[in-house]
Amino acid sequence: MLKKEDKIAIIGLGYVGLPLAKSFSKYYNVIGYDIDIKRVNDLKKNIDRNIDVDLKDTKIVYTINEKDLKDSNIYIITVPTPVSNENIPDLNCLENATRMVAKYLNKGDIIIYESTVYPGVTEEICVPLIEKNSSLKYNVDFFCGYSPERISPGDKNRHLSNIVKITSGSTPEIASKIDTLYKKIIIAGTYKATSIKVAEASKVVENVQRDVNIALMNEFAxxxxxxxxxxxxxxxxxxxxxxxxxxxxxxxxxxxxxxxxxxxxxxxxxxxxxxxxxxxxxxxxxxxxxxxxxxxxxxxxxxxxxxxxxxxxxxxxxxxxxxxxxxxxxxxxxxxxxxxxxxxxxxxxxxxxxxxxxxxxxxxxxxxxxxxxxxxxxxxxxxxxxxxxxxxxxxxxxxxxxxxxxxxxxxxxx
Ligand SMILES: NC(=O)c1ccc[n+]([C@@H]2O[C@H](COP(=O)([O-])OP(=O)(O)OC[C@H]3O[C@@H](n4cnc5c(N)ncnc54)[C@H](O)[C@@H]3O)[C@@H](O)[C@H]2O)c1
Missing domain, CATH: 3.40.50.720 (NAD(P)-binding Rossmann-like Domain)
Incomplete structure (x- = not known):
């Protein structure tokens, strides 16, 4: 189902996007897009200012020109999802990246989200944005997936390939296709969640559980x-x-x-x-x-x-x-x-x-x-x-x- 000619575009080349681009580039054509010109110029010189990824011998094509994305057929979005000063989710980066990708989407393409979100963001916020900006129809002309990232920068023992990766897709066929895609780079294996919302929620649940447990230890302290x-x-x-x-x-x-x-x-x-x-x-x-x-x-x-x-x-x-x-x-x-x-x-x-x-x-x-x-x-x-x-x-x-x-x-x- 997956072809060597599949072209993967990674949108957002930070702590999550860059290691992902590096891993996929061993097997597929990978284009890495970021809006930060300095970041892209550094990456072209194999410099990762995050001191996280060794870029020697990688074959990623880096760009800040969105038009370079047009030949891609799998888009993976790894942009920040911060909160406002009032602790309200700020989905601006995610929405901007979604609108941009929608412009270059062709029939049959897949968009996978890796940014951390609450359950419902992919299907209730991003999908309508894609339909509006592409005139393509969800689960007919284009498909979506969600695969949360679990890496912990600075941890030299656990990295992308040896952490089980949760995958999901908007139809059973797409879920399998996305799962196969990730299996190629994840030695630890994948876990196919029953829906996109389940995959989205699982990520926040993992982090909330840590936060609550640390709070209890802080209270004890x-x-x-x-x-x-x-x-x-x-x-x-x-x-x-x-x-x-x-x-x-x-x-x-x-x-x-x-x-x-x-x-x-x-x-x-x-x-x-x-x-x-x-x-x-x-x-x-x-x-x-x-x-x-x-x-x-x-x-x-x-x-x-x-x-x-x-x-x-x-x-x-x-x-x-x-x-x-x-x-x-x-x-x-x-x-x-x-x-x-x-x-x-x-x-x-x-x-x-x-x-x-x-x-x-x-x-x-x-x-x-x-x-x-x-x-x-x-x-x-x-x-x-x-x-x-x-x-x-x-x-x-x-x-x-x-x-x-x-x-x-x-x-x-x-
Ligand atoms: N860093 C982690 O350890 C980690 C782990 C799991 C999940 N996450 C989640 O992954 C997502 C990305 O986090 P990160 O740490 O990689 O962020 P980051 O800030 O390191 O990288 C994000 C990159 O996206 C770029 N960007 C912003 N808007 C863009 C746009 N519209 N188009 C293209 N590029 C754009 C930024 O310039 C930046 O280089 C967040 O949702 C985060 O919560 C992060």
Whole structure:
């Protein structure tokens, strides 16, 4: 059913689109389209600014010219799906990409969505847009599919090909065709969902489940902090039970776990149901930067420091470890909170350069000294520092707030 001549167009060459384009390009003609001219120019030189994909020997044709898409017959859309400042789903990129693809669609073509959405977006928002902008009829002239992405940038063990991929299609035949297409690149195999809506919902459910569980751990962490009992010691003990679910407290940032619950709750509320646990969990996780800032202020007071003179070093700025992604990072929130107290905040991240962080040189090889140090992101680069290294960059006695529980010698752990 699939032919070598099949031409796949990947729309949006970010964390999701680029590895996908690379994988498909081993078997098919792949054209990669993005509206970001700098991104496309970099990719033409085999540079991935996300430091995520090795582009040596890839055969992707990159373009910012939408007319180059006209010979494609399979379109895969991997554009961002953020939320507004009010946490309302922002489908602008998805709708723009859909309208654009519709212009070049031919009879028999397939559009597959990989962007994370709430159930119903593909068939109730995108399909009508395609019909309107193409004069083709759904499931007669063109077909759709949805295949959520599960990659986690920075995770060197789990990547596109060794994570089971959920697929779906608008008719049983198209679902099988899409499933076969992905089977070619996914060694771990595929799971054919019973409908597009099921596939859409499965993705948000995965991320909501994580968010809710992390919220519970954060609640435990705050509760036991107040009781002055080590929550990490408690979790280590509790973990010895076979059915304890192993989550850790922490910052929930990024464009997935901290965003997708708003997609699901938005749709749920349209159907008259307010998901209380989901929304409360968002609230709890969003409150953690403020809690950490208050903790820092507590140490500043205990040390009798003048807050305007206090120097706080934050190690790590990205939303997660070992990647360069700073979208919706909660470290920025900690920094903002601390700055409202007029504390001097210094941020360093080996993956992030100025202007997002204000230290360019690794503080461990510098001569500056800090009153309080926060380990915010557990990049591999930070793992091997010893108490001696920390003492060297500390003014007086080391105060190390370890959000990730990375070190045995921390003053405080979340
Ligand atoms: N990054 C992840 O780990 C991850 C994992 C699973 C799912 N997702 C989901 O996948 C989608 C893409 O995420 P991402 O992290 O790859 O985003 P990204 O920001 O890294 O990449 C998206 C790319 O799309 C481009 N773009 C925006 N509008 C466009 C348009 N109209 N036409 C063509 N290109 C356009 C942007 O310039 C950008 O290069 C989102 O829905 C996200 O929630 C992301």
């Amino acid at each position: 705050i509760m036991f902090d107040k009781m002055k009992i080590s929550s990490s010691d408690i979790f280590s003990a509790a973990k010895t039970k076979w059915n304890f679910i192993n989550f850790s407290p922490g910052l929930v940032g990024g464009h997935c776990i901290g965003v997708d619950p708003y997609y699901l709750s938005f749709q749920s509320m349209k159907f008259g149901f307010t998901p209380e646990l989901l929304l409360k969990s968002r609230e709890i996780n969003n409150s953690i930067p403020k809690y950490i800032a208050l903790k820092v202020m507590q140490f500043i007071n205990e040390k009798k420091l003048i807050k305007e003179e206090a120097k706080v070093l934050i190690l790590g700025y990205t939303f997660k470890e070992n990647c360069a992604d700073i979208r919706n990072t909660k470290v920025e929130q900690i920094k903002i909170e601390l700055e409202t107290y007029s504390v001097n905040v210094f941020t360093y991240d080996p993956y992030v350069k100025l202007p997002y962080t204000n230290l360019e040189i690794d503080p461990f090889i510098n001569n500056e000294k800090y009153d309080i140090i926060i380990l915010a992101v557990s990049h591999n680069e930070f793992r091997n520092y010893t108490i001696k290294d920390f003492n060297r960059i500390s003014k007086e006695k080391l105060v190390l707030l370890d959000i990730k529980g990375l070190y045995k010698f921390s003053t405080w752990t979340l």
